[in-house]
Amino acid sequence: MNPRLLFGAALCFGLVAPPQLLRAQEDVAALEKEYQTAVASFQAKLAELRNAGKSREEIAAFGQANNPAKDFVARFQAGAKAHAGKEAAIPYLLWLGQNAARAVAMSNAGGAPGAAPSIADDAWVTLLRDHAASDQIGRAVQTVGRMGRTLGGEKVRSMLTNVIEKNPSEAIVVEARFARASTVLGDEEASDDARAMAKADFQAVMASKAVPALAQRAEGQLFVLQNLQIGMTAPDIEANDLDGVAFKLSDYRGKVVVLDFWGDW
């Protein structure tokens, strides 16, 4: 059998990564190694300064000027941009999502506050938007799913819908449906349609065997969606107080009630 045909077939079934993706993964691994070396030598220099009895200000100034994080984040960003829209961008975006926040925060005494997480957030958003069919976007689905407050629930839902429609992996589709439905829980502006879709999503996640841990959580979230939204009558609680005396939440009908889930820790 023709080896190229065989390779092509394997590619179709997702058995091997395409060559451009493999090369990008190697490039990113090399860049990551270079970054770790730079961080180690930077930290050694900081220790030297400390041992030499330099003042805190001097050490901080040296740190700000010489921390390799910003430079490397920029290099990973350049890699992602050079391959924008192509699979080869994926490893760069994954690195940025996982590391940019920490890397920049480390060097960020003088930087713009908030810049670091937004680089990571942008990477996750780009990953989800440009690579909706990839099998590498599990974490992007989860992370962007939690960005409803900053990006807007509608926008997050439409990005996840794109994944649900295009991704061939059942596990990723289940993750995306769980994430899409979960955005509705904290979103008072979610439309009735979005709420109906969330219900169907949670039920689909419960029925699927692809991600068992999510199936269980979906059951809980569905209860929250159907019973614990603003405007709904709160479900009753019947349990003991701290002295072992049973009482009910509904004993307090007729009063405004703050229900406070707390712990002394």
Next chain:
Amino acid sequence: MYPHERSLVKRLADKPFALIGVNSDKDLEKLKPRLSEEQITWRSFWNGPEGTGGPISKRWGVNGWPTIYVMDHKGVIRAKGVRGEAMDKAVDLLLSEMEKEQSGAKKGE
């Protein structure tokens, strides 16, 4: 968080208001002396020996502590996740809404 809740309970002592806790400590014996130390006078359900994995917090979809729900006098959920001043504001609004409703009902008699 205790000081804020203490002052809310104190300020609204003669209003139709109740702060109800759902406590998720595993060990009640350890907790009990803390109640008097911190002057935690309000009543709490106990979430059981599983602590944060207990049945009440599970059912109410709680995965962060503290979590707040505010109910009006009819038992309808009117706010979630409000802390500090936002919690006070939500409560005050519901109390005045309740007063208005009741004085309106009296006039209508």
